[in-house]
Amino acid sequence: MNESKTLTDWSSRHCVPCEGGIDRVSADAAKRYLVELSNWSLEEDGKQISRKLNTGDFQTAVRHLNAIAELAEAEQHHPDLHLTGYRHLRVVLTTHAIGGLSENDFVMAAHIDRVVS
Ligand SMILES: C[C@H](O)[C@H](O)[C@H]1CNC2=NC(N)=NC(=O)C2=N1
Numbered sequence: 483m484n485e486s487k488t489l490t491d492w493s494s495r496h497c498v499p500c501e502g503g504i505d506r507v508s509a510d511a512a513k514r515y516l517v518e519l520s521n522w523s524l525e526e527d528g529k530q531i532s533r534k535l536n537t538g539d540f541q542t543a544v545r546h547l548n549a550i551a552e553l554a555e556a557e558q559h560h561p562d563l564h565l566t567g568y569r570h571l572r573v574v575l576t577t578h579a580i581g582g583l584s585e586n587d588f589v590m591a592a593h594i595d596r597v598v599s
Pocket residue numbers: 498499500501558559560561576577578579580
């Protein structure tokens with residue numbers, strides 16, 4: 483059952499190619515999944531999850547951005563990356579093909595936590 487998914491489960495999975503025809507994750511399910519992915523928040527519209535990374539300096543923020551970009555290319559699932567205030571990185575995940583959240587977003591969140599830790 484989906485409700486018993488743990489962080490380990492998500493990070494052991496990979497994104498599936500998506501050009502539509504993939505199930506949407508409801509806001510309720512997203513909230514349950516985020517209990518395990520505690521660095522991430524559900525946006526008010528229920529269609530995106532986001533994480534802030536407040537790093538100590540520009541170089542660290544850019545290093546994280548590049549690590550996430552490399553991961554996104556490997557997984558073929560691409561987050562929005564906002565680097566502002568020279569050292570604050572905000573990562574936003576949604577599945578554009580379905581205009582909302584899919585399991586790919588939670589898989590990516592778990593992998594992102596791994597590469598920036
Ligand atoms: C086939 C391939 O997986 C799709 O074109 C991907 C590419 N990266 C993507 N990234 C995100 N965030 N949403 C998508 O719908 C998406 N589509």
